[in-house]
Amino acid sequence: MHTWFLKLAAGYFVIGVLVGMGMSMTHQFGLVSLHAHINLLGWMSMALFGIIYHLYPATAESTLFRWHFWLYNIGLPIMMVALYLVLTGVNAALPFIPVGATAVIIGVIVFAVNLWRNIKA
Ligand code: HEM
Numbered sequence: 001m002h003t004w005f006l007k008l009a010a011g012y013f014v015i016g017v018l019v020g021m022g023m024s025m026t027h028q029f030g031l032v033s034l035h036a037h038i039n040l041l042g043w044m045s046m047a048l049f050g051i052i053y054h055l056y057p058a059t060a061e062s063t064l065f066r067w068h069f070w071l072y073n074i075g076l077p078i079m080m081v082a083l084y085l086v087l088t089g090v091n092a093a094l095p096f097i098p099v100g101a102t103a104v105i106i107g108v109i110v111f112a113v114n115l116w117r118n119i120k121a
């Protein structure tokens with residue numbers, strides 16, 4: 001299932017560069033933090049998760065993996081869609097950014113614990 005991190009990462013990469021291209025073409029840079037976080041939290045970080053879980057199979061077998069996967073992949077879309085809405089003027093979406101971000105951050109902590117526990121030197 002960890003291969004899903006790689007497949008989803010590739011999807012975020014496509015969206016991230018499209019947002020970058022959109023900003024370049026329109027000379028409207030209001031979505032820069034959306035672009036940055038889709039690329040860095042979506043593409044770069046998720047691609048690393050996929051590669052790390054592949055390199056260290058014991059980490060992918062842990063239940064912590066599932067917690068990480070779902071917290072991250074529920075939290076990140078909520079955070080990114082809410083960020084997009086806020087950046088385009090829908091202020092009502094603001095509370096959803098920290099909700100998504102908190103799920104992402106807990107997922108990252110779970111990921112770290114998994115690596116500390118299950119990667120043997
Ligand atoms: C074809 C691909 C890409 C295009 C057209 C593009 C375009 C842009 C544009 C127009 C900006 C705003 C620059 C400004 O406001 O001065 C930007 C900022 C940024 N881009 Fe991209 N980008 C691309 C790919 C990427 C990728 C792959 C990453 C990360 C892996 C990335 C990370 C960032 C970051 C972190 C910023 C914010 C930089 C800052 O705060 O000054 N971009 N990009």
Ligand code: HEM
Binds near residue numbers: 036
């Ligand atoms: C849940 C996790 C995260 C939260 C809540 C968060 C939050 C933020 C906030 C509030 C800003 C300032 C945005 C602005 O000035 O408009 C920012 C900027 C930035 N963050 Fe993050 N961040 C997170 C994760 C990350 C990660 C993992 C990376 C890199 C791998 C990263 C890279 C950046 C960069 C390059 C900028 C400057 C570009 C920009 O203006 O967006 N962030 N972040």
